[in-house]
Amino acid sequence: MISSEFDSPKSVHLSPVLQMPAMVTRNQSRLLRAQIVLFVMTYIAYSLTHVQREFWAMSKEHVKPELGFEDDQLSNFDFSQLVSYSLSLYLFGTAGDRLNKKKLLVVVYLASGFFFFLQGLGGLLKITSPVYYFFVFPCIGISTSFIFAVFIALLADWFPKRRRGIVIGTWTSCINIGNIVGVQLASGLLSLYGAEKWYYLMFTVACLMILFAVLFLLFLVIEPEDIGLEVNENEQLEEIQAIENEEIIQLNVKEKTQEKETFIQQNSFSTSHYQSGKRINFLTSWRVPRVFLYSCCFFTVKLAVTSFLLLLPSFLKQELDFSDQKKANMSTCFDSGAIFGNIILGYLTDKLYSKRSPATFIGLACASTLSFSITFHYKDLGDGLYAIVFFLGFFLSAICNIISASVAADLGKQKALQNNPKALCIVTSVIDGSGGMGSALGQLIIGQTKAAWGWQNGFWLVVSIDIALTCVPLFKILVEELIEIKNIVKNRRQKQ
Template sequence: MAWPDNFQRGTLMSRFSHHHVVVFLLTFLSYSLFHASRKTFSNVKVSISKQWTPTAFNKSAELPVEIWNSSHLFPSAEGATLFLGTLDTIFLFSYAVGLFISGIIADRLNLRYVLSFGMCSSALVVFVFGTVTEWLHFYNKWFYCFLWTINGLLQSTGWPCVVAVMGNWFGKAGRGVIFGLWSACASVGNILGAVLASSVLQFGYEYAFLVTASVQFAGGVVIFFGLLVSPEEIGLPGVEAEKPCEEDTHRPLMNGAENEDEYEPNYSIQDRGAAVPQVKAISFGQACCLPGVVPYSLAYACLKLVNYSFFFWLPFYLSKNFKWKEAEADQLSIWYDVGGIIGGTLQGFISDLLQKRAPVLALSLLLATGSLVGYSRSPDNKSINALLMAVTGFFIGGPSNMISSAISADLGRQELVRGSSEALATVTGIVDGTGSIGAAAGQYLVSLIQDKLGWMWVFYFFILMTSCTIVFILPLVVREIRQLVQRRQTPTASD
């Protein structure tokens, strides 16, 4: 296989200034903090369940009887577990709805303002949800549902904004490896949330929410004063003005056209009649009609269900299934995210070499089904469990990171929307929003399946959803493999 010019000549890194590095780090930090606050909730589920359930453990709490009785939200641990799953579902449904809205808003307002507002306001809601209610001993199911709905809407501002900013600064050249490495921000946030939560959990779960909310609020302030949303803000050329390194640089890697010969590089959704076209955000309907958006959105709905189920339920599963301490389960769950970081970066690099994304995704997902079978049969051994967990994260978290970052940027920057720099957030919102709808439905199903059938059937459910992901991208896989074969058989035009 020919080594791409960008990697051969070292031109990829030479095109980046210190501004690119700062943008990379700030957007990475921003979404890491979003995920850290989300991870806190999953890491303290056992403690919350004990607080809400009248068990012998709870009766030892040093609280007046009347206050203690008021915290009895559920008669059993099963009821508390089901409500925790309901909260996950509420969060993800509101998050999904918010993504469709936030993507449109972010393409029409300053990305920095939207992102910093989302970070600071979400931090305040998390603080009220986990800390204020516990300090005041105020326990109310409807209030928790209301707060988590608002939190989902506010958190939805994060991903469309950071992907759009990254897409403004980093072009197609090397996007797979750059975005693969950058998309580790979610996994790093999970690790950060797990470490922060486990470090203060001994003092009470309310302090886990306090710490992560405080850090996230501070991060929002840093974003407001420090983030540059595009190179044009400081007089640098945008990615669309860069000279392509090879003749098909602007072709989308997913290539939604049925025939490459039918591809019209001069067509644009934007009106190209004027000499200086007015930059304008595309509509929601136009974004949905872009090649590749619908199949990848449906595929991500299935894959994000599995990925977020590990995100929300893995510490709870380890604590309940193996009877490990909650803090130990929190720390062990980090290995799933480590696998996702490595998987997203390596698979992004390979897709850059192939200049195709779908075949890499399909192979990883095929191997993911096997890793799910292996992890479901993990013995009661922390080392073996961590290894199998990392492998599972590699094959599930890696493709999930690719779809939500590099592929979303490819879809929002393809030739059909050339001339509209305000398409990235809308497309990203559609892909991630559809994924979050699937993830939202999955969280309630996970708690229901676990309660009725047990954890083994939960893993069977994960295998089914992973297989559905492959089915949705299968036409793209077949097309891109055919193109790779044709490209390999076509002689170079040097003679």
């Protein structure tokens, strides 16, 4: 009998063409698992920073009699934290681009846990010196300022632009979840520990921050390539690619050369700087396309959101005589609306060919209308105020998160930067830092206008005008992206 290699089943091998689908499926499964782990880990980790803020907000009423501080002093502590947060983003925003993100997060979470512990230690030891707290609060602002930009950079590396709106929109709901959990958990822990032992709240969140520093050290994977995976950032819609190809064909070499020379003459931040891999610093990051305009948008919208969140409880108590439970329910309505808004508006921006400005502009128009309605009719709304506050959170807070997260990730990964790994964190930091400045100045401006003109004209009217002004810098981006969408739709119809 003539033996042949075909007689033995062990010698039968699949061709590379047949093996490839199985390999792709395995890689996709590994990628999905890794994405879920990263998403969940960063989601819970960042929500802790907002849990801590709610812990402190819930503790203020107990801090005043225990340590003898007035409202103005506590506001000054908060102001110092916000200013240090923003300045740190501006000055050290490139740290996430230059340093190892895993080591940076471990150090930052250990440092944040340490300063949260010092915050609680002041209550335990009855430290009444303002100098101590003017040291602790800015340190908290500096240590926590690195977290958001690094997380957005990680998400941008792990998720392509085509699905980034829904993914990051869902992820940013951790801010509102952190607020809700923080309020409820603080209430329970204060009942357990006793109101006079508010500092145990700070010790609790400090331990959780240190725990996540250990988890990051053990399990965090910075880039897909570190475990042999790949995420295609250029996974775009076919219509967009077709339009770009047509534009390239229509332009001859001479025209393109002239356009580049003109652009370089008008903007010192040339394309060669993007492609060279050089570190983009604070000043040059402002000249990255659309960063300045979106930073202006985030400054104004963050001013409104922060002022709204900080002064809403006082407004409800003084003007509408709400009980503590009703105030908590109103805050929950706002955060619940924000959660739905993050997901739905994020999904909508993906469906608009990853163009973020149309949904953002519409949301701002709706939020402005709702805010003006409250300004002139809040005494007549009754229980309808809950619904309006829900949709105000749906539009306003969701827009805030879209600009700070999805838009920042898109700008840091845009084609002009050639996916420069040394640009993403600084771009996110500039936008987030601008929002922090808006939050800090909002406390000063709204506080003065409210004292001078009252709740209706000094608070609600100023906030409403501020929201409306956000549309001004956004309008230029809106026009450009509407033209891009029009061309995409036109190209799609021609193919059909």
